[in-house]
Amino acid sequence: MTSKPTLAKAAGNKQAVLVTGGAGYIGSHGVLALLDAGWPVVVIDNLTTGFRWAVPDGVPFYEGDIEDAQLLARIFADENVGAIMHFAGSVVVPESVANPLKYYHNNTAKSRVLIEAAVKAGIGHFIFSSTAATYGVPDVAAVSEDTPQRPINPYGWSKLMTEQMLGDVAGAHPLNFCALRYFNVAGADPQARTGQSTAGATHLIKVALEAALGKRDYVGVFGTDFDTPDGTGVRDYIHVSDLASAHVHALEALMAEPTRSLIMNCGYGRGFSVLEVLDAVDRVTNNPIDRRFEGRRAGDPASLISDPxxxxxxxxxxPKYADLDTIISHALAWERKLTDLRG
Structure with a gap:
């Protein structure tokens, strides 16, 4: 095995990491994790769902789209980019069912442009924000990387297609990659430097906290007849800062062995139902929220838990924050700060 480069050495080489979607929810946490670990960082974001203020001062920022190959080439050259963390994309499962072409464009076609630009520029390492939605409705209680991938919605398919592209490209060019298949991402930076800020977000914990703080009248519970202990959907919730930390470690691993690529689940291996999450929000906020039971949403599996x-x-x-109440507490602190920021 090739000796593992230190973070200081990597930063000293002045090879920057380009973070796509770095002004968004998960991407902004990725930027912080890289900066905290000593990496030089560059951000590209079209600000469709991201926020310019989410990018820390001093980080080079390019407002633009990853399908702009000329812009990418300029960034790669001007900023001496040596690796990419690709977070940019669309993430709402029901929307992908209603508007599949948006997802195949944003998540698949645009990723192809980005990958091609990386190959042309000789960039050697690529971290991809994938999803557990590629597994569809698994036949096992805990999903491993060997579990068959059978997406049940365009969101999952759009991500799986990009995984396939990366695998094929890595076999033909000097580029290695890591696809991290996320489970349900939640929480916020423990120092409240960034968090989930998108208006109309569909993440359960975000929605529940908005209801607890009076920003919503109630929380919709979509489906009470799933084959789960309480009839509501069960998910593996992972703190966004733990997820971001995994990306930094993945980058180190790719640099240590440039001929090896990785595909890994990113979760805790513990599931919570919708009702259990809402009970935890009630407990943390000490403010019970109104729950309204509705029918299932298109494309939602009953249970999705990782084998990590x-x-x-x-x-x-x-992981430092593998505790549901901690996840909710950090998200609550950010939600309160966001209220202040918006006046």
Whole structure:
């Protein structure tokens, strides 16, 4: 095995990491994780769902789209980019069912442009924001990377297609990649530097906290007849800062072994139902919220829980915030700060 480069050495080489979607929810946490670890960072974001203020001062920022190949080439050259963390894309499952072409464009076609630009520029490392939605409705209680991938919505398919592209490109060009299949991302930076800020966000914890703070009248519970202990959907919730940390470790792993690519689940291996999450929000906020029961949404599986064995065996990744109340507490602190920011 090639010796592992230190973060200081990597930063000293002045090879920057381009973070796509770095002004968005997960991307902005990725930027912070990289900066905290000593990496030089560059951000591109079209600000469709991201916020310019979410990018820290001093970080080069390009407002633009990842399908702009000329802009990408300029960024790669001007900023001496050596790796890419690709967070940009669309993420709402029901919307993908109603508007599939948007998802195949934003998540698949645009990713192809980005990958091609990376190959032309000789960029060697690519971290991809994938999803557990590629598994569809799994036949097992805990999903491993070997579980068959059978997406049930265009969102999952759009991400799986990009995984396939990366695998094929890595076989033909000097580029290695890591696809991290996220489970349900939640929470906010523990220092309240950034968090989920998108208006109309559909993430359960975000929605529930907005209701607890009087920004919504109620929380809709979509489906009470799933084959789960309480009839509501069960998900594996991972703190966004732990997820961001996994990306930094993945980048180190790619640099350590430039001929190896990785595909790994990113979750805690513990599931909570919608009702359990809402109970936790009630507990943390001490303010019970109104729940309204509605029919299932298109494209929602009953349960999706990770088997995180591979990532724990492969990377020196130690989650710091694997506790539901902690996740909710950090998200609540950000939600209150966001209220102040918006007046």
């Amino acid at each position: 064995s591979l990532i724990r065996e492969t990377l020196p990744w130690e």
